[in-house]
Every structure is written in C-alpha cells, then in structure tokens.
Amino acid sequence: MSNVSDLFNYWVVVFLMMAGFYVVIAQGNLIKKLIGLSLFQASVFIFYISLGFVEGGIAPILEEGVSNYANPLPHVLILTAIVVSVATTAVGLALAVRIHEAYGSIEEDDIQTLDLEADDPDEAPSDKPEDSPR
Amino acid sequence: MRDLFAVAMMFGIYSLLTAALFMDLDAADVAFTEAAVGAGVTTILLLSSLRLTGRWERRPKHSPLLPLLVVGVTGAALVYGTLDMPHLGDPQAPVHQHVAPHYIENAPQEMGIPNIVTAVLASYRGFDTLGETLVIFTAGLSVFLLLGSRAGGRPRPGKTAIGEQPVLRLVVKVLIPFILLFALYVQLHGEYGAGGGFQAGVIFATGMVLYDLVFGEGDARLVVPARWLPRLAAFGILVYGSVGLYALLHGRPFLDYTVLAEDPMVGRHLGILLVELGIGICVFAVVLSIFYALSGRRRQP
Numbered sequence: 001m002s003n004v005s006d007l008f009n010y011w012v013v014v015f016l017m018m019a020g021f022y023v024v025i026a027q028g029n030l031i032k033k034l035i036g037l038s039l040f041q042a043s044v045f046i047f048y049i050s051l052g053f054v055e056g057g058i059a060p061i062l063e064e065g066v067s068n069y070a071n072p073l074p075h076v077l078i079l080t081a082i083v084v085s086v087a088t089t090a091v092g093l094a095l096a097v098r099i100h101e102a103y104g105s106i107e108e109d110d111i112q113t114l115d116l117e118a119d120d121p122d123e124a125p126s127d128k129p130e131d132s133p134r
Numbered sequence: 135m136r137d138l139f140a141v142a143m144m145f146g147i148y149s150l151l152t153a154a155l156f157m158d159l160d161a162a163d164v165a166f167t168e169a170a171v172g173a174g175v176t177t178i179l180l181l182s183s184l185r186l187t188g189r190w191e192r193r194p195k196h197s198p199l200l201p202l203l204v205v206g207v208t209g210a211a212l213v214y215g216t217l218d219m220p221h222l223g224d225p226q227a228p229v230h231q232h233v234a235p236h237y238i239e240n241a242p243q244e245m246g247i248p249n250i251v252t253a254v255l256a257s258y259r260g261f262d263t264l265g266e267t268l269v270i271f272t273a274g275l276s277v278f279l280l281l282g283s284r285a286g287g288r289p290r291p292g293k294t295a296i297g298e299q300p301v302l303r304l305v306v307k308v309l310i311p312f313i314l315l316f317a318l319y320v321q322l323h324g325e326y327g328a329g330g331g332f333q334a335g336v337i338f339a340t341g342m343v344l345y346d347l348v349f350g351e352g353d354a355r356l357v358v359p360a361r362w363l364p365r366l367a368a369f370g371i372l373v374y375g376s377v378g379l380y381a382l383l384h385g386r387p388f389l390d391y392t393v394l395a396e397d398p399m400v401g402r403h404l405g406i407l408l409v410e411l412g413i414g415i416c417v418f419a420v421v422l423s424i425f426y427a428l429s430g431r432r433r434q435p
Contacts, residue, residue: 006221011213018209026201029191031138031183035145038176042152045168049161054230055223059162060238061327062248068225070160071234072250076259079251080266082167083332083417086176087273090424093183094280097431100187107192 009050016043030096030106034089041085048074136191138184146177162328163251166320170336175421178343182428246399247325247406255330256406260389263409264374267416271371274420278364281427299348306348313341321414325403331410335417343425355426363423370416377408 020043023036052074060072100106103114149172156165220227237254245253255263321334346354378389391405392398 006224007216007219009222010216010219014209014212014216017212018205021208022201022205025204026194026196026198027191028194028196029138031180031187032141032191035141035180038145039148042149042172045164046152046155049156049159049164050222051227051229052161053159053223054225057160057225059160059328060250061162062242062250069238069250071230072237072254073234074229075161075164075251076254076262078161078164079167079255079330079332080263082164082171083336084266084269084273086171086179086336087270087420087424089176090179090428091273091276091280093179093428094277094424097183097186097428098280106187109195 013043013047028108034092045078048078142180149173174340252324256409331413335414338418339421360426363419367419370412373412
C-alpha cells in the first residue's frame with residue numbers, strides 16, 4: 001500500500017482542519033474559537049504548500065544549473081494569505097475585546113443569557129453584568 | 135486546557151513548527167512569513183487581548199459528543215476525498231501543469247530577478263497583491279473603528295508591563311538595531327533571496343513591538359506616534375496604486391512597469407521595488423497600529 005502512504009500529507013491537513021473545526025464549534029470562549037479558526041487556516045496553508053512541493057525540487061529562487069523548482073504559485077497565494085490572516089484575526093480579537101466590555105464576558109453562553117434577558121420586556125436589562133475575576 | 139495563556143503559547147509553538155515544515159517543503163518565502171507573523175505577531179496580539187478579556191476559560195456546559203460526531207463525519211468524508219488526490223511531490227500533478235511552468239521558464243528573461251515568488255507576487259499577479267494589501271488596510275481600519283486609535287489615554291513612558299528586567303533590556307537593546315536592519319535587508323533584497331514587503335513590514339513592526347514591551351508602555355509611541363500610522367498605511371497603498379496609475383496615464387495597462395524607465399527590464403525592477411516598498415509600509419503601519427490599539431486599551435471594570 002505504498003500508494004496510500006503517499007497521501008499522508010492530506011490526512012495531516014484533514015486532522016488539523018478538523019481539530020480547528022472542533023474548537024470552533026465545541027468551545028464557548030470567543031478567543032478560543034478564534035484560535036481554532038487560525039488552526040483551521042493554518043491547515044489550509046499546509047495543504048497549499050504541500051501541493052506546490054515537487055520531489056527533488058528546490059525553493060523557487062533561480063540558481064545556475066537547476067531546472068526543478070517547487071511550484072511558486074501556491075507560495076505567493078499563501079504568503080499573502082498569512083499576512084491577511086493575522087489582520088483578520090486582529091479584527092476578531094478587537095471584536096472580542098469590545099464584546100467583553102459590553103457584556104463582561106466572552107463566553108458564548110453568558111452572552112446569550114444576557115441577550116435573552118435584555119429582550120425580555122418584563123425584566124430590566126442588566127447594565128452591569130457580574131465582573132469576571134481578574 | 136482552561137488556561138488561555140497556555141493555549142496562546144502553544145499556538146505560537148505550533149506556528150513555528152509550521153514554519154519549519156514550510157521550509158522543508160521548499161517554501162522559503164512562506165516559512166519566513168509564517169515565522170514572523172504566526173510565531174511573533176499573532177502570539178503578541180492574542181496575549182494583548184487576553185489581558186483585556188481574562189486569562190481563564192470556563193468549563194463548557196455542553197456535551198462534546200455532537201460536535202465530535204460532526205467533526206468525525208466531515209473528516210471521514212474529506213479523507214475519502216483525498217484518495218483520488220495526486221501524491222505528495224509528484225511532478226505530474228495537475229497543479230504543476232498549467233501556469234506555474236510559464237512563470238518558472240519565463241520569469242528569468244521577462245523579469246531578470248532570481249526569486250520567482252517575488253516576480254509572481256509583485257508583477258505577474260500585481261492585481262491580486264494590491265487587493266490583498268487593501269484587505270490588510272481595511273482590517274487595520276476596522277480595528278481602529280472598534281478600539282479607537284488612541285484609546286487608553288496618554289502614553290506612560292518608562293512603565294513596563296513586565297517590570298524592571300535589566301538582562302532583558304540589555305539583550306533587547308543590542309538586538310533591536312539588528313532586527314530593524316534585517317527588516318530593511320529583507321525589504322530590499324526580496325528580488326534576489328527569500329523576503330519582500332510583507333515579511334519586512336512584519337519584522338519591522340516586531341522590532342517596534344519588542345521595544346514597546348521591554349522599554350515601557352508608550353515608549354515606542356514616542357518613536358512612531360500612533361497618529362502617524364493610519365496615514366502611513368494609506369501612504370503605502372498610495373505608493374502601490376500610483377505606480378499602477380502612472381502606467382495608465384502613459385497609455386499602458388494598469389501596473390505595467392515598463393513605463394517607469396527606458397529599458398523595460400529596469401522599469402520592471404523599479405516597479406517591483408516600489409510596489410514592495412508600498413506593501414512594506416502598509417503592513418508595518420497596520421500591524422503596529424493593531425498592536426497599539428490592543429495594548430493601549432485599559433481593562434474596563
């Protein structure tokens with residue numbers, strides 16, 4: 001089964017991707033969700049880069065007498081994607097910080113409870129939620 | 135793990151390992167970026183936000199069974215899908231058949247620079263890269279809108295988050311000039327070796343972040359004031375865009391660098407250099423301003 005063992009790079013990617021996916025859907029903490037999302041993103045990066053890999057090739061910087069290079073196109077795409085990912089993660093973190101200031105918590109369950117309380121007209125909206133311990 | 139601090143540190147280590155893996159897969163430029171961004175900047179940003187939102191996570195109330203089932207089924211479907219994929223390192227894989235051979239064969243003659251990644255990034259796919267830079271700029275603006283660029287009041291020079299650390303101060307004092315110098319080298323040497331505007335911007339920002347962390351909150355703000363940064367970011371985009379517009383004004387397609395000089399080859403060199411400079415300035419300003427916005431904010435009761 002040497003054919004199947006040549007596919008292990010995809011399986012590593014699938015494992016990492018599913019680990020990130022699990023963190024996103026199973027964890028309640030918003031910052032942890034963001035880390036899960038970054039894990040998912042990183043697995044996509046590994047997927048692209050492993051596609052660009054060529055057996056016996058070198059990094060795509062020209063050298064005398066070498067004709068076998070790794071595919072430069074995935075490298076370009078992922079290079080920009082990594083920098084974009086840090087910028088978008090920062091937007092997520094900024095949102096989490098603002099949510100913490102507005103709700104006093106970044107746990108999904110707490111936020112939902114507070115929202116439901118605020119929607120209920122009989123109950124006065126709680127403007128000072130309990131402070132989370134430092 | 136309930137301790138988010140540990141989670142953030144583990145994520146930094148994971149990024150560093152990913153960078154090593156990229157190096158092993160012959161992606162020098164990408165490894166460079168991942169090491170600077172993933173292991174450096176992302177960790178710092180995560181820690182800055184943990185300071186504002188609290189370090190400990192609560193124990194989840196829901197059962198993990200349903201998410202595990204969803205993840206398991208999706209994962210199994212994806213693994214089944216991989217069975218038809220080309221094998222790792224196979225030169226006959228479809229990805230290697232279409233555009234990439236054109237770049238590898240023609241880049242040396244058309245661009246005259248050895249680093250194909252830079253040639254594709256700044257010249258063949260200049261439109262894409264302009265779009266990516268704009269996305270980064272927009273993300274920086276969103277962080278501004280959410281947190282305010284000067285939130286947290288006046289800088290407090292001399293007060294550090296980590297306290298007095300003489301050894302650390304000395305080491306950082308020696309290191310910072312080299313970090314900044316290295317960033318400039320990466321910026322200007324991107325045509326010949328691994329590197330370019332994206333990496334240089336991030337490394338330069340990391341140097342400033344390090345200075346801010348060790349030498350006192352607000353000290354970096356005295357060197358690069360926060361109010362400059364949005365203008366600097368916009369200026370970076372402007373440099374990139376005006377190179378394109380300059381070509382338009384001369385009756386050539388957008389981002390055609392051959393109009394920049396008599397010799398088309400020199401024009402392309404100049405174009406790539408200018409565009410990378412624009413990217414570097416924009417990325418530096420955005421990363422640093424995001425750090426300022428997150429670190430300058432005081433924790434509200």
